[in-house]
Amino acid sequence: MELMNDDLIxxxxxxxxxxxxxLFGSYVLLHGHFGAGGGFQAGIIITSAIIFAxxxxxxxxxxxxxxxxxxxxxxxxxxxxxxxxxxxxxxTGGNFFQYSPLPLPFDTATIHAIAITCVxxxxxxxxxxxxxxxxxxxxxxxx
Amino acid sequence: MNGMFVHLPILIIMIPxxxxxxxPPIGFLFRGCIRRIVLIALSLNLICSIxxxxxxxxxxxxxxxxxxxxxxxxxxxxxxxxxxxxSVLISGIALVAVSYSAGIIPELGERRTIxxxxxxxxxxxxxxxxxxxxxxxxxxxxxxxxxxxxYGLVAMRGDGKGLLAGxxxxxxxxxxxxxxxxxxxxxxISTGTLNMHLMAELLPPVSGSYTxxxxxxxxxxxxxxxxxxFPLHIWxxxxxxxxxxxxxxxxxxxxxxxxxxxxxxxxxxxxxSLAIQTIPLESxxxxxxxxxxxxxxxxxIRQMDIRKMFAYSSGANIGCIMLGLGIxxxxxxxxxxxxxxxxxxxKAGLFLCADAFLIQAGIRYVHEFKGLSKAxxxxxxxxxxxxxxxVGLPLTGGFMSxxxxxxxxxxxxxxxxxxxxxxxxxxxxxYFYRILKNAYFQEGTLSSTIxxxxxxxxxxxxxxxxxxxxxxxxVESPMALIRPAAELLLGGGI
Numbered sequence: 102m103e104l105m106n107d108d109l110i111x112x113x114x115x116x117x118x119x120x121x122x123x124l125f126g127s128y129v130l131l132h133g134h135f136g137a138g139g140g141f142q143a144g145i146i147i148t149s150a151i152i153f154a155x156x157x158x159x160x161x162x163x164x165x166x167x168x169x170x171x172x173x174x175x176x177x178x179x180x181x182x183x184x185x186x187x188x189x190x191x192x193t194g195g196n197f198f199q200y201s202p203l204p205l206p207f208d209t210a211t212i213h214a215i216a217i218t219c220v221x222x223x224x225x226x227x228x229x230x231x232x233x234x235x236x237x238x239x240x241x242x243x244x
Numbered sequence: 245m246n247g248m249f250v251h252l253p254i255l256i257i258m259i260p261x262x263x264x265x266x267x268p269p270i271g272f273l274f275r276g277c278i279r280r281i282v283l284i285a286l287s288l289n290l291i292c293s294i295x296x297x298x299x300x301x302x303x304x305x306x307x308x309x310x311x312x313x314x315x316x317x318x319x320x321x322x323x324x325x326x327x328x329x330x331s332v333l334i335s336g337i338a339l340v341a342v343s344y345s346a347g348i349i350p351e352l353g354e355r356r357t358i359x360x361x362x363x364x365x366x367x368x369x370x371x372x373x374x375x376x377x378x379x380x381x382x383x384x385x386x387x388x389x390x391x392x393x394x395y396g397l398v399a400m401r402g403d404g405k406g407l408l409a410g411x412x413x414x415x416x417x418x419x420x421x422x423x424x425x426x427x428x429x430x431x432x433i434s435t436g437t438l439n440m441h442l443m444a445e446l447l448p449p450v451s452g453s454y455t456x457x458x459x460x461x462x463x464x465x466x467x468x469x470x471x472x473x474f475p476l477h478i479w480x481x482x483x484x485x486x487x488x489x490x491x492x493x494x495x496x497x498x499x500x501x502x503x504x505x506x507x508x509x510x511x512x513x514x515x516x517s518l519a520i521q522t523i524p525l526e527s528x529x530x531x532x533x534x535x536x537x538x539x540x541x542x543x544x545i546r547q548m549d550i551r552k553m554f555a556y557s558s559g560a561n562i563g564c565i566m567l568g569l570g571i572x573x574x575x576x577x578x579x580x581x582x583x584x585x586x587x588x589x590x591k592a593g594l595f596l597c598a599d600a601f602l603i604q605a606g607i608r609y610v611h612e613f614k615g616l617s618k619a620x621x622x623x624x625x626x627x628x629x630x631x632x633x634x635v636g637l638p639l640t641g642g643f644m645s646x647x648x649x650x651x652x653x654x655x656x657x658x659x660x661x662x663x664x665x666x667x668x669x670x671x672x673x674x675y676f677y678r679i680l681k682n683a684y685f686q687e688g689t690l691s692s693t694i695x696x697x698x699x700x701x702x703x704x705x706x707x708x709x710x711x712x713x714x715x716x717x718x719v720e721s722p723m724a725l726i727r728p729a730a731e732l733l734l735g736g737g738i
Contacts, residue, residue, distance in 0.1 A: 184258060
């Protein structure tokens, strides 16, 4: 796969953009529990930063580090995290995904914010794994 | 209500999903271990479904609020009689199907087998969600999960015909999903809520508006693509013929889940009185069902590929279920729900046997069955029992459900629908008789290398056959749940 990995413009813009994209992705992720944003959008933004870096760098090298199998497991782990958080609600005596009975030394609103952020992180991990998997599948390569 | 029983609806939905997420990491680590995870998950699921059915039977339907927030703000699950009985059906048939299939499915290879089981679990979880949800938008989301998993399953073999069948299914299914979404949007605009029971309370004042009528029409049309009602059945034959081994069994229960969604829309949201006032329910649903029965049966007679033949037969049976729903009396709905159970059981038996024939002897056309009863006597016996139930002869489950629907039609004064059911019995006898005649009464030209299927495969097939026969004798045990379900649907609503 011949991508323009030695092009000066692509490399410079990537070097400028990737940190901002990662920062913005983290902001969207942590903002999700009380405003526009959340795990899915943050996952997309962070994945776009990684895809950017992969296009500017060496795709074969990315392929050798992040195999299909690893990405699939990565995405599945995010989903497992979400299920575990949901079942924590049942274990602590509430309903599925009910956070208020979680034994944390905060008031209810803070517990909700923490738990929702954890769920958003889980969603973000799942989306990142699957989106990058889709990118690699489209970009082609070997398995 | 005590302890863990209140959490059963969400546990039934989450067990397959959780197993689907755990499956890939463990499946990649340990070879051939994914089937054991699926078996454990589905067994747990069956136990939970049966416990929930007993719970609903003893203390009536109950709500479950996700995150503890009640509607209209929160999302609710509603465990009622209909959901409980169909949930047991889903987990039971899925468990038998998976215990039939191999640890590494030969036509898929090791890596695709993992994806096959993951998609299967996602589809099962979504089906369990559809039968329990009380929120119409959750219904749509779960339908999408189920449909996308099934598109993937159809195309899983990756050869030309499988991909084409999956693509056809994808096109028709996506059009259906879009219609469902627009219909939900129209109902939401008119009522301002997505909860089915609140929607049922808010609908009567606005029920005359074109928005609501268009919403109902779009929902019925969209769901008809999911269940393969007659003009929209065209994805079924190819998907069944070219999908991987146990896909048709999973699809059979997916069709029943689509029917449950139609019941929820017509009887829970609109309610029988409103539905009959605003749309001519009897003449529409029942007429669609009757047309589906006749045309799909004639198409089935023309087919020589047995899997395509069974697909058209499924279309006819869906027509029979819609006919029962269209009669809109308590016996009619009882018959429809009972026919979902008996048809799913018999059709699962047929497809498992058909797959065993394909693997052991490479047989998939009617004329190749000559003399097969000598080579594979046990599989052929199980196949005959399932076929007899599909035709609807006495002493099998199929007879009980067909006679219930036919007598409901006669009691309601629409005897020509009972006549159509009788004629359909004749038509289905024709296409099953061809196979049985070839297998039992014709001298074969089969090669002598064909062996009977191994015991591991025969056990699930026999379990399904025994269930088919037991349904004919002990029809009262599912009826204990079906009877209050039908009364709740007709007395409930508005």
